[in-house]
Amino acid sequence: MKNHVEPRTRSKPGKFGKYGGQYVPETLMEPLRALEEAYNKFSHDPSFKKELAGWLDSFAGRPTPLYLAANLTRRIGGARIYLKREDLLHGGAHKINNTLGQALLARKMGKRRIIAETGAGQHGVATAMACAALGLSAEIYMGSEDMDRQKLNVYRMKMLGAKVHPVESGSKTLKDAINEALRDWVTNVQDTYYLLGSVVGPHPYPTMVRDFQRVIGKEARKQILQTEGKLPKAVVACVGGGSNSIGIFHSFLHDLDVDLYGVEAGGEGLLPGQNAAPLVAGREGVLHGMMTYVLQDQVGQVQTTRSISAGLDYPGVGPEHAFLMNAGRAKYVTVSDEEALDAFKNLSQLEGIMPALESAHAISYAMKLAKSLGTKDSIIVNLSGRGDKDVEIIAKHIPQ
Amino acid sequence: MPSTSHNEDRIEAKFRELHSRGEGALVAYLTGGDPDPKAFLANSTALIEGGADIVEIGIPFSDPIADGPVIQASSMRALSQGATPKGILGLIRELSSQSPVPFVVLSYYNPILAMGLDRFLTKARESGVDGIVVPDLPVEESDEFRNLALKHNIDNIYLAAPNTSKLRLRTILERSKGFLYLVSLYGVTGPRDTLSPHALEAVSSVKSLAKGKIPISAGFGISRPEHVSAIIKSGADGAIVGSALVNIVSQYIENPDEAADYLRDAITKLKAATKKS
Numbered sequence A: 001m002k003n004h005v006e007p008r009t010r011s012k013p014g015k016f017g018k019y020g021g022q023y024v025p026e027t028l029m030e031p032l033r034a035l036e037e038a039y040n041k042f043s044h045d046p047s048f049k050k051e052l053a054g055w056l057d058s059f060a061g062r063p064t065p066l067y068l069a070a071n072l073t074r075r076i077g078g079a080r081i082y083l084k085r086e087d088l089l090h091g092g093a094h095k096i097n098n099t100l101g102q103a104l105l106a107r108k109m110g111k112r113r114i115i116a117e118t119g120a121g122q123h124g125v126a127t128a129m130a131c132a133a134l135g136l137s138a139e140i141y142m143g144s145e146d147m148d149r150q151k152l153n154v155y156r157m158k159m160l161g162a163k164v165h166p167v168e169s170g171s172k173t174l175k176d177a178i179n180e181a182l183r184d185w186v187t188n189v190q191d192t193y194y195l196l197g198s199v200v201g202p203h204p205y206p207t208m209v210r211d212f213q214r215v216i217g218k219e220a221r222k223q224i225l226q227t228e229g230k231l232p233k234a235v236v237a238c239v240g241g242g243s244n245s246i247g248i249f250h251s252f253l254h255d256l257d258v259d260l261y262g263v264e265a266g267g268e269g270l271l272p273g274q275n276a277a278p279l280v281a282g283r284e285g286v287l288h289g290m291m292t293y294v295l296q297d298q299v300g301q302v303q304t305t306r307s308i309s310a311g312l313d314y315p316g317v318g319p320e321h322a323f324l325m326n327a328g329r330a331k332y333v334t335v336s337d338e339e340a341l342d343a344f345k346n347l348s349q350l351e352g353i354m355p356a357l358e359s360a361h362a363i364s365y366a367m368k369l370a371k372s373l374g375t376k377d378s379i380i381v382n383l384s385g386r387g388d389k390d391v392e393i394i395a396k397h398i399p400q
Numbered sequence B: 001m002p003s004t005s006h007n008e009d010r011i012e013a014k015f016r017e018l019h020s021r022g023e024g025a026l027v028a029y030l031t032g033g034d035p036d037p038k039a040f041l042a043n044s045t046a047l048i049e050g051g052a053d054i055v056e057i058g059i060p061f062s063d064p065i066a067d068g069p070v071i072q073a074s075s076m077r078a079l080s081q082g083a084t085p086k087g088i089l090g091l092i093r094e095l096s097s098q099s100p101v102p103f104v105v106l107s108y109y110n111p112i113l114a115m116g117l118d119r120f121l122t123k124a125r126e127s128g129v130d131g132i133v134v135p136d137l138p139v140e141e142s143d144e145f146r147n148l149a150l151k152h153n154i155d156n157i158y159l160a161a162p163n164t165s166k167l168r169l170r171t172i173l174e175r176s177k178g179f180l181y182l183v184s185l186y187g188v189t190g191p192r193d194t195l196s197p198h199a200l201e202a203v204s205s206v207k208s209l210a211k212g213k214i215p216i217s218a219g220f221g222i223s224r225p226e227h228v229s230a231i232i233k234s235g236a237d238g239a240i241v242g243s244a245l246v247n248i249v250s251q252y253i254e255n256p257d258e259a260a261d262y263l264r265d266a267i268t269k270l271k272a273a274t275k276k277s
């Protein structure tokens, strides 16, 4: 059965239950209002939608296939595992769905200077690509620690014409890159568009980025109905900020028989500082303009995080996930560094597909889940990105 | 410890007193616990001795998005010495028990949430805090906090920015207590050589909307006596100086006594610039 009703999880604009909101310095309230207004206008404008769809098809490579991982399925001997192949998109990850949408919006708003943060560098690369294609200038903030571990993406951003600003403050990772991008935006609000890379930050970002990523779930739902003739038993996706997961979850929200699993980075364990799993190991708080779950100490200082995957290494999470967890609609679990590496190896060798370390977290959990289900069931895993960017890290951990 | 009645509306009373003397208020900011509790107490005392009208103390936070490098660094120094919100409030209590100047606390929202809104405000009140600024809590999100602050007799001081619309500004002015904190530029905190071109314009437009109902103090980038003088002469009731003072703290970390001397001296000069004519 097709569901045409817009899933509504928002209690009032910008809030998902009590989560979300706009906890930002006063200077950002006006640009956030202008952004919301522009987004509301263009997201309903048929010519904007057509233009974006055109870019997604011929530039980014949509639709992406839903691929039956037959060898992996056979090895595990449970539910059929399908992979939603966002790794095949231009740039190698789902990030381009969002950057094309926002870059087009920025151009409509007359803003030509784009700033963005990046963790793994995937959002930075996708921003640089969209900006080059649309004739916009891109400046990317990246923690110096992340620049070290994702060198390849730093080169890619530079080749694509973007300027990369190393961030030396705080823990020198994604959270600090967001801090620095927000500080830039406060300073240059008049001519600058902040292109946030996940469903985090103040309203309207969590809603807008989700809407740009919803295409993943819309396609996947249609595809699974075509191939299986019924809905899957579960949908599994990794959760950093939460954009690829919310993007694939959303079309299944009202299919209550479909279990939704968000996989957070378990790192080296669930003790403070060892993981990046705010929904599993954090507490409610306010970070980067949103009320959500945050990894923090007793007195509210944000903790440093740890994950083998730079794209999941973030102490907060999109507010809609906080809502879905408390509403009981989605479950959030963790997968450790070691398990993710193991899944990377399995998928590479059994299927000939190297997943991003982020996506390997989802693969790992799906493997456990598949085993517990029957052979008539199916699972969709969002393969959010490809693993080329991670080979250096993987080479260190997996002996050749 | 100051009694409740003594504490009531001390900020308002201070502005009234200064107004009758033809002066603007000098609001002096330091980050709590920077570089360590002892030096912080000495430095704060120096601010008061030098003539600060209101003392504003920042509660250090790991992710201060409204702050530039100077206050970021001071927050990290304080945190590395183990500063906690409760500890900072304890230090303010020591200061307020020895001085009649009003105290304002600046804290990002998360440390307040972590302690619990009511508990935080109760502790702040017991420590002699008269007003509070939460830079990441705009009016839209602050109903609960504002009501609790009212209950605890702590002035909730809102911020206004150069791009705040007239409509919002009316709401903000209506809800602010103590004074309105006018952000005088587009940007984060930090010392600047010259006053922002937006500053004086913003002061006069906010001043005319406020219609004398609430004092206006301008901050961000106000570093020198000539900045203070220009801000006050353009009609502001107060000038807030932060990073310029924190800079002094950071320059004399090895010689805390010198820091206090330089701070006292700097405040005296800044205070002298608050005369309206």
Ligand SMILES: Cc1ncc(COP(=O)(O)O)c(C=O)c1O
Binding pocket: A093, A094, A119, A120, A121, A122, A123, A197, A198, A199, A238, A239, A240, A241, A242, A243, A244, A245, A310, A311, A312, A356, A358, A359, A384, A385, A386
């Ligand atoms: C391939 C890939 N997957 C997932 C993520 C995590 O982000 P999100 O949770 O927003 O999808 C990233 C972030 O860099 C990524 O590169």
